[in-house]
Amino acid sequence: MNIDHIEAFLYVVHYKSIHKAANALFLSQPTVTARIKSLERELNVELFHRDGRSVILSDKGKDFVPFATQIVQTFQQGKKQLEETQESDEVCIGTNGVTAQYFLAYALPKWKNDFPHLRFQIITGSTAVILEKLQSHQIHLGLIQYVHREGICNELLLSNAVKLVMHHEHPFKQQKQIKAKELAQQKMVFFECGAFDWNYVHKMFEVEGVTANIEVRTDHLEVAKEFIRTKEYMSFLPHLCVKKELESGEFVEIDVKHLLDMNQHIFLTYKNKETLAPAFWKTIVETAVQFESIQENLN
Structure with a gap:
């Protein structure tokens, strides 16, 4: 018929x-x-x-x-x-701004070289926004923090240490074994990029019965950096984001490893791997491994 x-x-x-x-x-x-x-x-x-x-x-x-x-x-x-x-000629990726700025800027040229027929669209937003777009088939994959949702798959892709940094002319005098109570007296700007579990930071202060002095919250990395440049604020930021400033000496790291060891974990998140070629999924993982290896060698 x-x-x-x-x-x-x-x-x-x-x-x-x-x-x-x-x-x-x-x-x-x-x-x-x-x-x-x-x-x-x-x-x-x-x-x-x-x-x-x-x-x-x-x-x-x-x-x-x-x-x-x-x-x-x-x-x-x-x-x-x-x-x-069917395999699509356009790959739509949802992620937070930090991952787009640092990892995708490194990865996309390599992906384009291996798959010249592909075109890429990058959508940035919070984890909640990206998850919604993933569930409604508006994007092929997300590079976001872990999400527990039926029908959603998560594969750990990247880990990026989170550093507490301040301007080198900040009046705070760092000690070898700094206490959470001393940090709680300092002005802080929280960078909320949708990839951190800030509960760890809050618990660090709660253990000593104090509350972090968070005066500013922002979802924009450069805004957070500009507050640090006022020499009045300190902030927890992904190491990749402040690597240049730390190397140049403009920013300095406050050693809080004895209090908190936090990483920014980025997961490869998807609903259906059949939407893209198996070789492309493999390349994503390989590129992430190469990226982390380069960063470790530079540190």
Whole structure:
């Protein structure tokens, strides 16, 4: 049974005219007529009564309408599913700004070299926003913090140490074994990039019965850095983000390893790996390994 013949039948039913159905299908009127007759021969029934140029749905035709509708809908749903699982020329990635700025800036040229036919779209946002887009099939994969959600897969991809930093002219005098109580007296700017579990930081202060003096919260990395440059604030930031400032001596690290050892974990998050070629998924992981190896050698 030809799906085009069934579709032509439904169009004639809808428009109550072979001429109008032909226009809607961008076909000639004889072609639509031929398809209807072929379907009638296959079903061995008369679907329409002809009265000059008019067509009237027969009783058998009325009985066939719900089945024809179901056949076409099932076909269209199957076609859509196949299209979604075919390899796409455009890869849409959702991530936080830090990962986009540092890891993807390194990775994308390599991915493009290995897969020259691919085009990339980068969407930045919070973990919640990226997860929503992932679930609604707006993106192929996310590079975000771990999420526990049915139907969502997480693979650890990157780890990035989080450093407590301040300007080198900040008045705070660091001690070898600094206490959380002393840090709680300092102004802090919290950089909320959607990839940290700040509960660890809060618990560090809670252990000694104090609260962090968080005067500013921002989701913009450069804003956090500018507050540090005022020489009044300190902040927990991903090492990659402040590597240049630490190397140049503009920023200095406050050693809190005895109090807190926190990492920014980025997971490769997805719903269905079949949306992209297996070789591409493998390349993502290999590039992350190379990226972390380079960073370790530079430290």
